[in-house]
Amino acid sequence: MSRETDDLTDVMDAEEDLEDLALDDDYALNPEFVSDVADALDRGDAERLRELLAALHPADIADLMGFLSADDREELIPHLDPETLAEILSELDTEIREDVLEHVPSATLAKAIGEMESDDAADVVDDLEDDKRAEVMAAMPELERAAIETTLRYGEETAGRLMQREVVAAPQFWTVGQAIDHFRKDPEELPELFFDIYVVDPAFKPVGAVPVSGLLRVGRQTPLAQIMEPVTEITVDLDQEEVAYIFDKYHLISAPVVDVAGRLVGQITVDDIVGVVQEESEEDILALAGVSDAGRDAGVIGIVRSRLPWLLVNTLTAALSASVIGAFEGQIAKLAILAALMPVVASLGGNAGTQTLTVAVRALASRELSAFNAVRTVSREMAVGLINGVVLAIITGGVIFGVFHDLRLSVAFGAAMIINFFMAALAGAVIPLALERMGRDPAVSSSVFVTFVTDFTGFFAFLGLAALILL
Amino acid sequence: MSRETDDLTDVMDAEEDLEDLALDDDYALNPEFVSDVADALDRGDAERLRELLAALHPADIADLMGFLSADDREELIPHLDPETLAEILSELDTEIREDVLEHVPSATLAKAIGEMESDDAADVVDDLEDDKRAEVMAAMPELERAAIETTLRYGEETAGRLMQREVVAAPQFWTVGQAIDHFRKDPEELPELFFDIYVVDPAFKPVGAVPVSGLLRVGRQTPLAQIMEPVTEITVDLDQEEVAYIFDKYHLISAPVVDVAGRLVGQITVDDIVGVVQEESEEDILALAGVSDAGRDAGVIGIVRSRLPWLLVNTLTAALSASVIGAFEGQIAKLAILAALMPVVASLGGNAGTQTLTVAVRALASRELSAFNAVRTVSREMAVGLINGVVLAIITGGVIFGVFHDLRLSVAFGAAMIINFFMAALAGAVIPLALERMGRDPAVSSSVFVTFVTDFTGFFAFLGLAALILL
Numbered sequence: 001m002s003r004e005t006d007d008l009t010d011v012m013d014a015e016e017d018l019e020d021l022a023l024d025d026d027y028a029l030n031p032e033f034v035s036d037v038a039d040a041l042d043r044g045d046a047e048r049l050r051e052l053l054a055a056l057h058p059a060d061i062a063d064l065m066g067f068l069s070a071d072d073r074e075e076l077i078p079h080l081d082p083e084t085l086a087e088i089l090s091e092l093d094t095e096i097r098e099d100v101l102e103h104v105p106s107a108t109l110a111k112a113i114g115e116m117e118s119d120d121a122a123d124v125v126d127d128l129e130d131d132k133r134a135e136v137m138a139a140m141p142e143l144e145r146a147a148i149e150t151t152l153r154y155g156e157e158t159a160g161r162l163m164q165r166e167v168v169a170a171p172q173f174w175t176v177g178q179a180i181d182h183f184r185k186d187p188e189e190l191p192e193l194f195f196d197i198y199v200v201d202p203a204f205k206p207v208g209a210v211p212v213s214g215l216l217r218v219g220r221q222t223p224l225a226q227i228m229e230p231v232t233e234i235t236v237d238l239d240q241e242e243v244a245y246i247f248d249k250y251h252l253i254s255a256p257v258v259d260v261a262g263r264l265v266g267q268i269t270v271d272d273i274v275g276v277v278q279e280e281s282e283e284d285i286l287a288l289a290g291v292s293d294a295g296r297d298a299g300v301i302g303i304v305r306s307r308l309p310w311l312l313v314n315t316l317t318a319a320l321s322a323s324v325i326g327a328f329e330g331q332i333a334k335l336a337i338l339a340a341l342m343p344v345v346a347s348l349g350g351n352a353g354t355q356t357l358t359v360a361v362r363a364l365a366s367r368e369l370s371a372f373n374a375v376r377t378v379s380r381e382m383a384v385g386l387i388n389g390v391v392l393a394i395i396t397g398g399v400i401f402g403v404f405h406d407l408r409l410s411v412a413f414g415a416a417m418i419i420n421f422f423m424a425a426l427a428g429a430v431i432p433l434a435l436e437r438m439g440r441d442p443a444v445s446s447s448v449f450v451t452f453v454t455d456f457t458g459f460f461a462f463l464g465l466a467a468l469i470l471l
Numbered sequence: 472m473s474r475e476t477d478d479l480t481d482v483m484d485a486e487e488d489l490e491d492l493a494l495d496d497d498y499a500l501n502p503e504f505v506s507d508v509a510d511a512l513d514r515g516d517a518e519r520l521r522e523l524l525a526a527l528h529p530a531d532i533a534d535l536m537g538f539l540s541a542d543d544r545e546e547l548i549p550h551l552d553p554e555t556l557a558e559i560l561s562e563l564d565t566e567i568r569e570d571v572l573e574h575v576p577s578a579t580l581a582k583a584i585g586e587m588e589s590d591d592a593a594d595v596v597d598d599l600e601d602d603k604r605a606e607v608m609a610a611m612p613e614l615e616r617a618a619i620e621t622t623l624r625y626g627e628e629t630a631g632r633l634m635q636r637e638v639v640a641a642p643q644f645w646t647v648g649q650a651i652d653h654f655r656k657d658p659e660e661l662p663e664l665f666f667d668i669y670v671v672d673p674a675f676k677p678v679g680a681v682p683v684s685g686l687l688r689v690g691r692q693t694p695l696a697q698i699m700e701p702v703t704e705i706t707v708d709l710d711q712e713e714v715a716y717i718f719d720k721y722h723l724i725s726a727p728v729v730d731v732a733g734r735l736v737g738q739i740t741v742d743d744i745v746g747v748v749q750e751e752s753e754e755d756i757l758a759l760a761g762v763s764d765a766g767r768d769a770g771v772i773g774i775v776r777s778r779l780p781w782l783l784v785n786t787l788t789a790a791l792s793a794s795v796i797g798a799f800e801g802q803i804a805k806l807a808i809l810a811a812l813m814p815v816v817a818s819l820g821g822n823a824g825t826q827t828l829t830v831a832v833r834a835l836a837s838r839e840l841s842a843f844n845a846v847r848t849v850s851r852e853m854a855v856g857l858i859n860g861v862v863l864a865i866i867t868g869g870v871i872f873g874v875f876h877d878l879r880l881s882v883a884f885g886a887a888m889i890i891n892f893f894m895a896a897l898a899g900a901v902i903p904l905a906l907e908r909m910g911r912d913p914a915v916s917s918s919v920f921v922t923f924v925t926d927f928t929g930f931f932a933f934l935g936l937a938a939l940i941l942l
Contacts, residue, residue: 026713026716026838027713027716027717027720027838028838028841029841029843031841031842031843034843057721059720059721059722060720063720063838066839067841067843067844180687183687183688184687184688184689184690187687187688187689190684190687190688191684193682193684193724194684195666195683195684195724211664212666212683212684212687213661213662213664213665213666213683215687216651216654216655216658216661216683216686217654217655217658217661218655218658219655242497242498244745245497245498246498247745248745248746248749249498249530249531249534250528250530251530251742252742253664253666253741253742270724270741270742270745271722271723271724271741273745274715274718274719274741274744274745274748275719277745277748277749277752278719278748278752278837281748281749281752281753281756282752282833284756285752285755285756285759285829285833286829286830286833288756288759288760288829289759289825289826289828289829289830290822290825290826291826291829291830300851300854300855300858303851303852303855304855304858304859304862307823307826307855307859308859308862308863310822310826311819311822311823311826311859311863312863312866314818314819314822315815315819315863315866315867318814318815318818318819319815319870321814321815321818322811322812322814322815323811325810325811325814326808326811329807329808329810329811330807332803332807332810333803333804333805333807336800336801336803336804336807336810337797337800338810339796339800339803339807339809339810339813340793340794340796340797340800341793342810342814343789343792343793343796343813343814343817343926343930344786344789344790344792344793346814347785347789347792347922347926348782348785348786348789351761351781351782351785352778352782354760354761355760355761355762355778355781355782357760358756358757358759358760358762359757359760359762362753362756362757366749367497367498367499367534368537370499370500370502370538371502372500372502372505372538373538380771380774381774383771384771384774384775384778387771387775388775388778388779388782391775391779392779392782392783392786395783395786396786399790451818455814455818459814
């Protein structure tokens with residue numbers, strides 16, 4: 001083996017090693033690799049940085065940006081060329097992206113945006129500060145600018161914003177052979193990747209779709225109209241959550257997007273839907289916990305702002321529940337053990353209510369709960385609430401009797417548990433249904449209401465019964 | 472217009488009308504349509520049922536089964552042919568599917584399973600009762616049976632179970648033209664839909680992939696090896712959550728699945744991933760609320776079983792917190808207002824802890840939180856907890872002073888709030904990290920621990936401080 005091949009092998013081995021080092025077994029970035037990048041940035045070692053970045057997929061570079069400190073991130077930006085920027089910009093979290101956009105020169109940015117798909121490009125332009133946006137738009141070719149402006153006219157989180165304008169369409173009367181020849185003649189005109197060819201009528205309305213793999217199945221003479229399949233059209237103004245629901249339900253790979261007149265204006269592909277599904281379920285999870293998304297890289301103040309409003313609402317409801325307890329102050333002074341037992345009733349009721357509410361919110365989101373089975377669902381929940389209440393009342397009542405040898409205390413406690421579990425089930429099922437009916441997002445505010453109901457009921461039922469039976 | 476065309480138009484209009492009636496604006500089944508089906512079932516009107524079912528997409532028939540009562544569902548089954556069954560079986564929820572499978576004759580079932588993709592077929596066979604499974608498997612052709620048995624040998628929720636065995640592979644030395652000719656010669660051998668052609672070496676190890684749309688971009692003489700792109704291989708035993716993460720991160724449309732020896736054994740496509748993402752985030756949401764998934768059609772007892780265990784655990788922790796209060800019985804007897812205020816400290820701390828915990832669990836799930844930024848994240852959460860605690864301490868302390876004119880009470884309350892918010896932030900961030908580190912699912916049990924910490928701390932800090940300062 002000659003000296004040169006030897007060297008080449010070494011270089012290739014080194015590259016291979018870097019790629020292996022970059023990610024750990026579950027495809028997350030290795031902390032050591034991130035430290036290596038940070039060290040290279042500190043030393044200003046451009047050569048080493050080039051090597052390290054070359055070992056990463058653009059999605060991993062985006063991840064890396066998330067793990068670096070703000071200073072390191074800023075220093076990394078000049079080392080990214082427009083092609084890499086084009087690939088990572090749509091992967092970055094909003095806050096990090098805004099930070100990155102601020103530090104990239106407008107000319108580089110215009111070049112990077114030109115390389116992106118229309119939906120991603122519009123998102124990036126939308127994120128720019130007004131001054132910079134004007135600069136970047138001015139540096140872009142006329143056609144690209146117009147395309148982005150059109151996309152930005154659609155509302156956020158609609159099909160129009162989610163779609164890419166790049167589609168492959170063919171007239172009804174073409175044959176498979178004509179279509180393939182046309183594509184081969186002008187491959188630059190084709191989107192980078194596509195799964196369906198939309199067959200359109202003379203008014204450019206989609207009448208069907210031919211999966212690309214379908215072209216390989218039949219002879220060149222076959223008319224497209226003969227092998228096309230019906231399409232599920234999506235209108236530009238449909239909410240992205242609805243779009244995701246349709247894709248999931250009908251297992252769509254791609255769908256044509258049409259304007260109000262029914263004309264083909266773009267397409268949505270299933271890979272964009274995975275992101276939407278993640279985003280929507282993330283929103284639900286956070287909303288149920290009373291957090292708005294402050295973003296991964298939000299500062300302390302950003303996070304405080306995202307959480308304090310909900311805590312203030314909870315303070316109000318907690319104060320209301322406390323006033324119930326205050327009304328029974330006399331009883332508590334006489335029998336202080338009531339104070340120790342009452343939070344148990346309230347907290348277990350709260351847990352039961354949260355269980356019901358979470359299941360109801362999820363069932364509403366996946367359309368499993370509707371007007372048709374609402375009554376059946378609510379009744380079933382109330383039955384479950386009663387059974388759980390009775391079981392726990394017997395267990396806890398028994399333990400209380402064992403400890404305090406006071407049957408009336410056990411009975412008051414057990415009865416309050418049953419009442420609170422019943423109310424928890426009722427509130428947990430009805431409140432999300434009512435919010436949905438009123439056109440509100442049931443994930444967002446149900447928790448506060450349900451917890452208030454179970455706290456209030458828990459304190460009132462237990463202290464009230466104790467006052468009646470015991471004192 | 473002749474009388475006959477007139478009739479035909481009427482029939483077509485009627486069909487169109489039924490389709491319009493079936494779904495409401497947001498693609499959910501219309502309650503009236505479901506009632507129509509239930510009525511037709513009650514009357515035994517097979518003709519009307521055929522019409523109604525013909526207006527539905529298989530996914531909507533599956534939905535319909537979910538909305539029907541168990542009796543109606545059973546009556547509907549004989550009206551479904553094997554082709555329809557093949558399309559709806561993989562759409563049904565587990566409990567409903569088990570019910571349906573029980574009522575379909577084994578021969579029909581064997582035929583339906585033969586029409587399904589290998590992953591869906593295996594899932595259905597896996598759901599069958601032992602006796603029935605033997606019958607159905609015996610009624611299937613040898614090859615199909617072997618394929619299903621192989622799939623079932625992979626663990627649940629692994630890539631092996633998720634993949635379909637139907638793939639399109641081509642040797643490295645083929646040209647685009649050779650590949651297309653080969654596909655056209657034997658279209659029956661091709662999967663119904665495919666997006667990538669995997670290029671394999673003589674040992675059947677994937678060396679690259681050519682997107683089908685790539686074949687239309689270049690001339691027939693181009694070698695596949697020249698236009699192929701690198702692939703992200705997935706090994707058969709990878710967990711489906713990891714698979715979904717990889718698809719989402721790298722925006723994959725399909726990926727080759729390889730066995731331990733690296734040989735191509737199947738592929739996973741992104742449309743299967745949408746389902747996995749839904750499933751995994753559903754699991755997280757429910758786990759955070761302390762519910763295991765009982766399924767949409769579970770009976771009351773099934774639901775009770777899915778919720779009671781968590782309530783029992785919560786009873787234990789609530790009892791522990793109650794014992795803290797019990798220790799301060801003397802103080803409460805002297806100053807009963809303490810009993811009214813202490814749940815406010817505990818409950819607001821609980822809310823703050825839930826916020827932190829939910830954000831941490833999501834960040835862990837999306838790999839945004841790792842060993843690399845754990846310290847930074849926990850510190851940030853503690854800072855947020857302190858700020859929120861101080862803000863709320865000032866507000867609530869102020870209100871308490873306004874109402875009771877007791878500065879020492881206000882100070883005890885405010886100080887307890889700050890302490891509890893600090894502990895809430897610490898527990899909410901550290902507990903999920905610790906569970907993840909121990910290889911446990913942080914979504915499943917974090918809530919119980921965190922709520923226990925905030926209840927315990929809330930009661931202890933407030934009553935303890937009150938005892939020190941006030942009494």
